[in-house]
Amino acid sequence: MAQERDSISLLHLSDTQFGRNHRFGNLGATAEDGQFDTLIARLKIDLDLLRKDHGVAPDALVVTGDLAEWGRKSEFDDVYELLDRLSKHLNIPRAHVAIVPGNHDINRATCEGYFATCKGDEVEPVPPYWPKWKHYSKMFDDFYKDESGIAFKENQSWTLWEMPELRMVVAGLNSTMVESHSDGTHYGEVGENQLRWFKSKLESYSRDDWFALGLVHHNAVRGAKDDDENLRDANDLRQILGGSLDLLLHGHTHDGKSARLGLLPVLSTGSAALKPDQRPAEIPNQYQCVRVSANGIDRWTRRYDPGDKRWIGETRCSPNGDKWIINEPANFAAFRKTATVREPLKPTADPARYVEKLLGEVSKIYPQGLKTGENKVIELSIEEYYIPLATPSRSMDGKPGERASVPLREAIAASRKLLIVGDPGAGKSTFLLSPA
Numbered sequence: 001m002a003q004e005r006d007s008i009s010l011l012h013l014s015d016t017q018f019g020r021n022h023r024f025g026n027l028g029a030t031a032e033d034g035q036f037d038t039l040i041a042r043l044k045i046d047l048d049l050l051r052k053d054h055g056v057a058p059d060a061l062v063v064t065g066d067l068a069e070w071g072r073k074s075e076f077d078d079v080y081e082l083l084d085r086l087s088k089h090l091n092i093p094r095a096h097v098a099i100v101p102g103n104h105d106i107n108r109a110t111c112e113g114y115f116a117t118c119k120g121d122e123v124e125p126v127p128p129y130w131p132k133w134k135h136y137s138k139m140f141d142d143f144y145k146d147e148s149g150i151a152f153k154e155n156q157s158w159t160l161w162e163m164p165e166l167r168m169v170v171a172g173l174n175s176t177m178v179e180s181h182s183d184g185t186h187y188g189e190v191g192e193n194q195l196r197w198f199k200s201k202l203e204s205y206s207r208d209d210w211f212a213l214g215l216v217h218h219n220a221v222r223g224a225k226d227d228d229e230n231l232r233d234a235n236d237l238r239q240i241l242g243g244s245l246d247l248l249l250h251g252h253t254h255d256g257k258s259a260r261l262g263l264l265p266v267l268s269t270g271s272a273a274l275k276p277d278q279r280p281a282e283i284p285n286q287y288q289c290v291r292v293s294a295n296g297i298d299r300w301t302r303r304y305d306p307g308d309k310r311w312i313g314e315t316r317c318s319p320n321g322d323k324w325i326i327n328e329p330a331n332f333a334a335f336r337k338t339a340t341v342r343e344p345l346k347p348t349a350d351p352a353r354y355v356e357k358l359l360g361e362v363s364k365i366y367p368q369g370l371k372t373g374e375n376k377v378i379e380l381s382i383e384e385y386y387i388p389l390a391t392p393s394r395s396m397d398g399k400p401g402e403r404a405s406v407p408l409r410e411a412i413a414a415s416r417k418l419l420i421v422g423d424p425g426a427g428k429s430t431f432l433l434s435p436a
């Protein structure tokens with residue numbers, strides 16, 4: 001059985017849109033120069049930096065759609081290369097790479113061709129028009145050819161990833177079920193059949209307290225602006241599947257946000273590689289790393305700085321626009337056990353080792369709510385920062401009627417039994433640790 005984990009880290013990319021609107025690969029004067037200006041090359045440098053300076057090491061790579069521009073074979077060749085090289089660089093097995101299609105991943109030409117064939121054969125086209133995913137599904141099959149149970153197929157064009165090493169299950173929702181070459185179909189919809197399929201599949205993982213991650217391309221929470229392309233059946237998603245998921249990630253809006261769908265935390269990231277004229281002018285290219293644990297959700301949000309040709313911290317995703325390392329509270333069943341179970345300290349045959357371990361446990365305090373700029377909990381040495389407490393007491397030399405301020409440590413030494421009473425925050429717990 002897979003072991004309990006105390007956290008899971010994700011690399012979340014979206015809207016890479018390989019094709020004519022992909023920003024990378026156009027700068028080099030020569031082929032030798034151009035090799036440095038690829039999404040893979042720029043990401044590798046940044047991810048190495050995040051690992052070295054912040055300990056961010058993704059366990060899984062997830063991409064929330066619009067991997068290609070027009071769903072063409074040549075574009076998916078580039079997608080394959082990205083997934084292959086990036087997962088290898090990060091030591092992420094292919095079984096821990098999860099992708100979902102976006103509206104740009106369907107091929108309108110093959111869809112129109114299918115409609116024309118149906119017309120010639122005097123039959124009605126059958127939704128969701130499988131030929132539209134011709135090149136997406138071919139790339140999918142090639143990438144996962146050695147992985148059993150990971151499928152995207154004609155009668156079931158969505159995917160469930162079971163990742164036992166991470167105790168995580170990923171619901172890869174396909175929100176392009178309605179999309180076709182025709183006007184009036186360009187919006188997101190998952191469909192009740194798919195939602196109910198995932199709900200029934202997720203039940204057994206929920207019983208075992210696996211972390212349940214949902215991926216979808218279209219935004220389930222409507223934006224403030226005109227947003228006709230959003231997920232039309234977001235209400236069904238909330239009602240049918242919302243209680244079965246721990247976290248939902250999406251793309252499509254080209255904007256890194258945090259929201260809630262009912263009680264379900266929903267995070268998005270912007271386009272990792274779209275040219276400036278194809279996305280909101282005020283929002284740069286983005287990606288994020290997400291860590292889920294008993295500590296809630298930690299995000300490292302990044303933006304691309306074209307002037308310096310490198311990824312840097314993106315502060316616009318934080319509530320006040322001032323942080324690129326963001327913590328949000330969340331209570332995940334998957335990490336409750338690892339959060340509360342602490343191995344009890346037992347005396348060992350060697351008393352010196354026992355005392356050394358005991359001192360390690362009681363010699364530090366961790367002030368609640370105080371963290372460093374890198375989001376690490378602050379640790380203070382009691383010896384260094386403890387201010388000795390005193391208590392009013394009868395004079396220790398026993399003169400009747402006299403009262404004096406006596407250091408608590410002396411009071412302990414002088415008393416066989418002692419009752420310590422104090423207001424909340426007075427320092428009772430820290431005091432009890434200090435003489436230990």
Ligand SMILES: [Fe+2]
Nearest residue numbers: 066102103252
């Ligand atoms: Fe999209």
